[in-house]
Amino acid sequence: MPDTMVAPSTSAETTTFDAIVIGAGIGGIYQLYRLRELGLSVRVFETGGGVGGTWYWNRYPGARFDSESYTYGYAFSKDLLKEWNWSEHFAPQPETEQYLNHVVDRFDLRRDIQCHSRVASAAWDEAARMWDVVLDDGRAYRCRFLITAVGPLSADTLPRFEGIGDFRGQSFHTYRWPHEAIDFAGKRVAVIGTGATGVQVIQTIAPLVGSLTVFQRTANWCTPLHNKRITEEEQAKIKAGYPAMFELLRQTPGCYIHNTDPRGTFEVSPEEREAFWERLYAEPGFSIWMANFRDVLTDLKANALFSEFVARKIRERVKDPTVAERLIPKGHGFGTRRVPQETGYYEVYNLPHVRLVDTRETPIVRVTETGIECSDGVREFDIIIYATGFDAVLGSFDRIDVRGVGGLTLKEHWADGPKTYLGLMSAGFPNLLTIVGPHNASTRCNIPRCIEQNVDWASDLIRYAEEHGIRRFESTQEAEADWSRHVEELAAGMLYTQVDSWLTGINTNVEGRNVRRVLQYQGGAPQYRERCDAVAAAGYEGMVLG
């Protein structure tokens, strides 16, 4: 495949396209590239003012990868891999945004991306076999193929606190962080939320602020990131090792460079176990989560023992024993929620100007004009930061009124949990492909790796349709039911399914998100890819093509 392509040109006035892609993040950018390659006319609609999706929006202080940078970039172009140098093992947000802009310009993709364009609705027209897509400003478009690349964490949610709009200081959700620099010097700052985002913000702004109050509802098991700059020597080694590394990433369950240790926790001596865990704690990135003993995420006893190891580390690092106990999760084991990767996070709580408020002990009552009122009184702030997360995976779909055959909405269809075929389609929604949709392997994955698989599969299907004169494809109800059951069964033995978090679709800030759902395919990316490939090889088994 040449790295420069000539594509059908679409002017700003064109309103009918072969394909429309929703979202210009990592998925949407690559999907546009692949559809161009097929010679299709494409328009990408993006809500934001620029490309990058997650890496456009999340510009809060400290936002960075927790996958190794070189494992995260696109793999589809050897030239791109050769020319791009990541500066750190876990690159910060500005660099990733710059990278994605570089990709868009390098492959001349920008002319088909329409920013400031939020898709409000998409309705299937059965007679025409087209999708009618309408933006929130009323502009209307049509297409044959509709591809959502809306991302699993793009529907940000604020707490439903009384008075939240009354605060007269500055306040931001981390996802909607302003483009202008924020002056923290001498400011009294509150951070609500201690997930992966909260942890990154807290450890980054703590040295900059006048005072910092962290509102924690649920403690998380955080482990060290051990980030470093990439030396010239390492850069050369990384580049020379790309083919072998990408081959390895194809084999590991989450497409990380870390692979599960085949041993069971209790199959080794206590000394060997301790030494292994010490080594993992000292290693960079997710190896502690992904390369631990094979039973740490499935066996309660193994999980409890490892959780105790991490608790010990927290006790060693936090001087005040009461604060340390608050920072140690009590209701869930290590790795059953997303593991925040930290750099000096626990030491922040040793600083004299940092306070931790446990909102289960001291609940937030309301936001006032000048601060936050808790059960024990009002705390005054200049800045409130909401690191309160997302209506994960389903929320970004719910925010678009998607109507399939007979006017059925996707929201209704998924009201009792997602129903999909391969996490890429839904019965009753022809010619709609959901990149990184629910029941897909990608939200348990080093996401660009799974995105490339999703996009390649979707593009191959569209090419097949084009080559065979197929104007309409749809999953059968039966295939959808079988896949959905299979996904539920795979998750059944996993400890994370018994814990509230975005991984199980729980969000106290959103009506109705109080029932745990299986949102991800848990069989691992290699098995997922095999299943998708087998469906394609069998002439798109489980689908009606016409």
Ligand code: NA7
């Ligand atoms: P998360 O992981 O969902 O974290 C959100 C945090 O906000 C979490 O600590 C929540 O506590 C807290 N929260 C949410 N609503 C409230 C209210 N109403 N009151 C108090 N505290 C609240 O989102 P992140 O943005 O940190 O991370 C999302 C993913 O992005 C992450 O996993 C990475 O994959 C990248 P809770 O735990 O619900 O008690």
